[in-house]
Amino acid sequence: MIAQNNLSLFNTLTRKKEKFEPLNAPFVGLYVCGPTVYSDVHLGNCRTFISFDLIYRYLLHLGFKVRYVRNITDAGHLEGDRDEGDDKFAKKARLEQLEPMEIVQRYTLGFHDVMRAFNTLPPSIEPTATGHILEQIEMTKKIIENGYAYEANGSIYFDVEKYTKEHNYGELTNRKLEDLLENTRELGGQDEKKGRLDFALWIKAKPEHIMRWPSPWGWGFPGWHIECSAMSTKYLGDTFDIHGGGMDLQATHHTNEIAQSQACSHKAPVKYWLHTNMLTVNSVRMSKSAGNGFLPHELFTGNHPLLEKGYSPMAVRFFMMQTHYRSTLDFSNEALQAAEKGFAKLMTALKTLKQLKTSATSTSNITALVEAFYTAMNDDFNSPILIANLFEAVRIINSVNDGKESITIADLNSLQTTVNTFVFDVLGLHDESENNNGGKALDTVMQIVIEQRTEAKKRKDFATSDQIRDLLLAGGISIKDTKEGTIWQVD
């Protein structure tokens, strides 16, 4: 395979770039924390899943056999910080007068629609928390058996103090236990927890709770963190290669996942932890609670106060790919419009690439360029550098097309293969204009119209030719006169 063993990635656990060496090559286990489906996903959520889609796609391209697991959180996700309060699904269900599972279904379908619009590949397995209650109970039992959890009034809590005697609880965020303790709020008087860092594995259901399951400790529902540990263990094993998620999950959710898995199996669950950075709006993090989020369909239609116009899913995807996954990405209309134009330029060049003429010699070093594509992606999935190199390819394509540079048939073949692979298979982009040209009938009509206009031009009847062009433009079809003739597209 191509440069498969040259991939390095930034491991949050060690805080440095490491060579990627799968536990059981060529197999790779990849787990990504998925969405909580009690409301629409916003663009910030999408960024994480699109980033991991890039990572998944590149691993596949390198020839790895990847099992990609991304969960759906549809149970037990509490509001508030003390494992008290309402279940998010039940609360939303009350608001909307629906069954909790109706909420789950609605937003799961919505999530899938959005993911499809962004052209992300579906995961190999998409397990739900409600479908794995048994596994979570079993894991909780094992943790209790091993002495790392205790029961209090029908709820089970993880004993962080006990855990820290043998393990470094704050290792993922490089935090000392004293600091963590110092900065955690005091326990409330009615709190059942022994230690203030303790978190729930199982929560006793209050009478009004609709989503509930029987357990050895009575009726209840699982804590938020245990689902990922249980499902990742079930499908990827006690220790697997890559665990990913948004940076906001690092300190609490992932820290607790490590603790649970260690307490259960006595093994470190994950070799490489990958975290994607946040999407910001005016340099403030986009989040549900800040209320500054865009829904994807608002972005596509432009129907939002902060949006000047709509942006297509692929333009947005391209926009995201122009930033490294570990950098914050700041949203603005200006930046999106720049990305939109750059993306259009790339797509145009890819069409030109199909019909390039070859020569006896090449004026550019295509082999070096192709190598640069791999170097970029092998360096912790550096898509911005890859795109910069793709624009070098665009320059070459256009120059050859203009007769200012030349390319051999061998180089052309190599360029066509790799550029198409990286743009479509790795970056996961596709040409939106292609399925948008109105089919064969419109094509026939357009050939006739263009023919008429060309005739008018030959007669130097520019009034007519310009009128045809203007009328088409008003109807959403733009035409361009190139050396090879007139081309058209639906805008």
Added chain:
RNA sequence: GGUCUCGUGGCCGAGCGGUUAGGCAGAGGUCUGCAAAACCUUGUACAGCGGUUCAAAUCCGCUCGAGACCUCCA
């Protein structure tokens, strides 16, 4: 308060010790009946102040500014 990021040309955004990032916008030109597209040329940026070094946007220190996590959130 603790832990940690970041501050790059008009905008977005790479680079992280010496070599062109790239995109968008702007300027000039080629082409064109005009448009559009395409191509060529063009900007000499790294918050501030010190320090280390033959050499710093890149390492160290301080100052200023922005943000994240520590509390549900990708």
